[in-house]
Amino acid sequence: MTDTPILEIRGVGKAFPNVRALANLAFDVKRGEVVAFVGENGAGKSTLLKILSGDYRLDEGTVLLDGQEVSHVGPLEARRAGFRLVRQEPEIVPHISAAENIFVGELPQKRGIIDFSQLRSDARALLQECGFAGLIDPEAMGDTLSPAQKHVVEIARALKPGVKVIAFDEPTSSLTADETERLFTLIRALRQRGLGVIYVTHRLHEVMEISDRIVVLRDGRLVGIKETASVTPDEIIRMMVGRDLSYGFSRSETTRSEVVLEVTNLTSRYHRDISFKIHAGEILGFAGLVGAGRTELAKVIFGDLHKRSGDVRIMGELTRIKSPSDAIRASIGFAPEDRKGEGLILVRSVIENASMAVFSRLSRWGVLRSKMMVDTVAPLIASLEIKTPSLEQEVGKLSGGNQQKVVLARWLAAKPKVLILDEPTRAVDVGAKAEIYRLIDNLAKSGIAIMLISSEMPELLALADRIVVMQGGLLSAPIEKSEASEERILNVALGQQAA
Known part of the structure; x- marks a missing residue:
């Protein structure tokens, strides 16, 4: 410097x-x-x-x-x-290749025609220089x-x-x-x-x-x-x-009670023979590297991706989940990683987004009842301290932390037995992150079984009672909170040691 x-x-x-x-x-x-x-x-x-x-x-x-x-x-x-x-x-750009996306506006040409061989070579060389060689196929389409x-x-x-x-x-x-x-x-x-x-x-x-x-x-x-x-x-x-706010967060130890979610021998395009259990009031953390299959596992359980075989049980009862609506009826909630693209309708109001999972309960003859919506959502907005000018505010105009709280409000309204949280504090500030940590802790204390997917090691270590590690579509044995460390989790994720 x-x-x-x-x-x-x-x-x-x-x-x-x-x-x-x-x-x-x-x-x-x-x-x-x-x-x-x-x-x-x-x-x-x-x-x-x-x-x-x-x-x-x-x-x-x-x-x-x-x-x-x-x-x-x-x-x-x-x-x-x-x-x-x-x-x-x-x-x-979704329908062009990764290489074309990298060199968009600067595509190499030969006699006025795009030189795709040179393009692929340039893309591989640049990815090698950046230290990300092998992570992307230059010919893969942007939307994949x-x-x-x-x-x-x-x-x-x-x-x-x-x-x-x-x-x-x-x-x-x-x-x-x-x-x-x-x-x-x-x-x-x-x-x-x-x-x-x-x-x-x-x-x-x-x-x-x-x-x-x-x-x-x-x-x-x-x-x-x-x-x-x-x-x-x-x-x-x-x-x-402008105020004191502890950077650290740690949950007190929980006593495991009844099993709420049990996944047995689940196999899909992305996974092989996945089995795990989450107890009432427990947070089970899911760690892993890019491509390990964590988000895909969440979507398979929620019915958003197809499973080839295996069972999912809620409170011991076998469920048949083929779509997200089946999962919601089975008392499973899911806050996805991409809250803007998958978790929220940004141009719709806070009240609509927060009540989306319970529209059937709030409607008569297919018409939503406004008073019931307000009575359901308003207390949640207040209890979660969501900062919004009104219930009619477009959710896309809220901060990232408040948007995430609206997603959580939706599932609180649905009263799930299982809540899947995929990167719940992605791109939210430290103040909102601390609030979301406390909220997740309170959700677990209320008896909800929580599946927590996070790429932040400190987040997993602070919130999870046990941590499992995904690698290549396989799942490790659980690591107890008292035995978990960043080094151990990373070594398991890299295949350097067993859990």
Whole structure:
């Protein structure tokens, strides 16, 4: 790292109708430095990234990139100037290949025709350089890629020649521990090459590991800049939220009672001979690397994917689940990883989204009864402390943490015996994450059996009573909470040892 700034932010401000998004921000990013942006949802991180990438025009101030002013350029000009953004939600064209997605707009040609052989070769070489070789088939169609693979495409796309500053917005939200370490190896290499790196995440343990300095934002203003080596996570949280909030969370030990969910010898396209049990009030954590089959297992149990053989029992009773509606009738709830794409209808209201699982109970002759909807949802919105102007607010306009709470409210309304949570705190801020942890803990204490899928090791270790590890469609023996560690779980996931 040098003392020479490659990116300078000077007095930047941005306002929207009735909202001051950014006010007088001033700091820099040096060559060969990793700077983390942290703050709660609404702090201004995304707005600042969109200004840097040319998606938004700033209202006041100046931005300099490698000494050249780029204050009022559009996305194409910002990219040509050397700023690249790896977005939280990857922009993938569904019906073209991964290689075409990586080189979109820059496809190699021979005599005016796309040179697909060169394209595939270039894509493999770039993925090798990024450290993600073998994770993606360059010929795979965009709509067949997993969330993690889509993120890898975004990263590769950003690292083509000309990059000077690269910003990562929640880059590990779909990555497991092994993939995250590959990303960190790449970031360290970019640092050595003298690039400026901006890292935006709600995962403070990642901030502490990978960054050199931390820029803390709150309500669109700069709260402070700290050298990472001289600050603790709890100090950063106090700056972010303006109050004390413990970074750690730990559940008290539970006493196992009756078995609520029992899966026996389940086999599907993605799994072989999966068996496990979850007791009333227990949280069973599911760890594993990308492609291990955790999300697919959740969808098979919920009836969203087909199972070839095996049994699923609820309270000892054999169930026949061929669709999500069958699962709901069997008292199974499912909060999916992609809450925006699969868990919510963003253009519909909070009350509609929260009551969706119990529409049949709230309707007469096919017509929803408004008063029953309000009577069902309003207490849940209050008890979960969902911040919304009204029950009629479009759910897509809420923060990530509040959107996730709406998904949980839906299943509380349905009163399930089993609740499957797939990445329940993906891309939510630390304040909302702590609230969701407490909520999950309370759900377990109420007797619900919880299947918790998470790529965050600290999350699994904090919440789960036992942890199983998936690898290649197989399931390990359970690891008791008292015997679980990040190292042991990763070794099992990598096939280095048995559980």
